Amino acid sequence: MANKENKVKLSVSKFLRIVPERLKRIKNAPDDEVRPLRSYKPNALAAILHPNVQHVKVAEVRRLNGDVTLYSLEPDNVAGTQLLAPFQAGQYICVSVTVGGRRYSRPYSLCSSPSEAPRRYEIAVKKTAGGVVSGYIHDTFSVGTSLDVSAPDGQFTYDPNRDAKDVIALAGGVGITPVRSMIKDLQNSGDDRTITLLYGCRRPGDALFRDEFDAIDDPRIRIAYVYSEEAPEGCEKGFITAELIKKYARSDVYSVFVCGPQNMYRAIGSETAKLGLRRKFVREDAYGQITEPQKEPDYVPADRREYSLTVIAYDKTVSITVPCDVSLLSSMERAGIYAPSKCRSGECGFCHSRLVSGVCYTPEKCDRRRAADKTYGYIHPCCAFPRSDVVIEVGCKIGNG
Template identity: 25%
Template sequence: MTGGFAWRKGRLVRARMLSATARSLLFEVPGWPGNDPGQHVDIRLTAPDGYQAVRSYSLASSGPGLGVELAVERLPDGEVSPFLVDDLEIGDEAELRGPLGRWFVWRADQDRPVQLIAGGSGVVPLVAMIRAHADARSAAPMQLLYSSRTPDDALYREELTGTSAPAVTTWHYTRAAPDDWPGRPRRLTADDLRLKTMPPEREPLIYVCGPTGFVETVARTLTRLGHDPDSTRTERFGGV
């Protein structure tokens, strides 16, 4: 899908909480050109006094149609995310610009194995890839390693869990874990990445998304483990 630089008005038509601090938002956006899985969008909010704030958010949706889904995590001292999570109501409007980004995307004509690695809300664009992979009935193997603080902090957990889940998901926890989870909560280590992701011999295309420190550490470690750095695509999220 091509990118777009014009601002379009989107109306919130559906919303649901994904965790205590994160919310899925589905906007109907007239004129939306569609997007590839992995792209993002800018959102602009305008206050009554004319003050404007713009932030970027990854899209959980992809393909044609006017529906645009994103997931927003409320950040401490945030300027935009608290309003989107706590205050935006069904029928309210926001301005959206996009889709943006052409590098961090997965397309159905790619036949290489795919390893997805997410930290926290960095799972959002990877969910778009997983959904698109399932819709296309792609034969390319795809699996996800999802690092979350606790099970309750994991976004789209129900969708990613169970025998009907559209991709194989391996869970990792950094602060608290279920009783039946092996090991102790910790940050991802080189051994974790070696044991829980596809080996370099399979030559996977790797997508890593999350906080800057997480993404940089994972990317460096994957290179040390023997993965081709040119096959690792990274996306850092931020904005408040």
């Protein structure tokens, strides 16, 4: 085993001998004023690649169908953002808004080409029933609206070292957004890889970007529409199945990328399992917020409808009553506690909080905690549902900050 070698390399006594030398150098250092940290090249580069916040303005609004609207965002120079951070096709940004005095953040996949990133992002927002943030965006965003977004994030990206050259993208409804970005990215590259898109919707009017997709003339990109209710000639009728995936596969070795609504993930998992692909060749986008945990196969019922949640933050401690089948993160937001979050599906770890006491249910499919987090009692409140009275410690202040 390599442990012996590591012990030599990580010798504590050797490490401790560094300390006096460091102290000596600090003591002998000149009293010159230290340059601002941002002026150092690595830090300046990090600020461009991973800004804490990006100030943007809505440059264009385009209604795609009855529920979905496309927003083009450009840097808000006056507010301090000159260029937008680069991203990889398949990543998302979080949009922050304040509604009724409460601050919310929601992830939206970038659907534009990564090559446009310094000047332009595009996101498509579906107005969902009861959706506080999507409703607010639809009702209030217009050309000129200023807002803050996060740096791009997410793992749903193509990696030539891991993924096959032939990709079959399975998209449902507004889940087409990251795939549109991947298609644009491929169009702009000279890569010899391919994308075959199976786009599932109820009916033709629901398919987004159809005119744009139909105009693509590139042998590397093939698109098939799968309609569950009415299918015109040349389209598939029904749902995306293993047989359909095999029918459109260009070779025996391909990666499947899946992005769609919750019910699509529930249905497609058993279909992709039939394909016998290596695990690394089945990629799923972050599942999105789990709003109906009772539909998960490993659901753990609660013995009460409500529990108490005590949140220990930097500045104070607050107790609230929370429903059993609403995630701790959503319950905190509803109570005006703005806890850190990004993906809201267990993937990014940004909401990572210590479970001081109590029991939570986390659906297995979104439990992406590291082994150490499980061992030392950390949870992801975005996909943790209380199963007893719970006390957690979060890395934020209570309130809008």
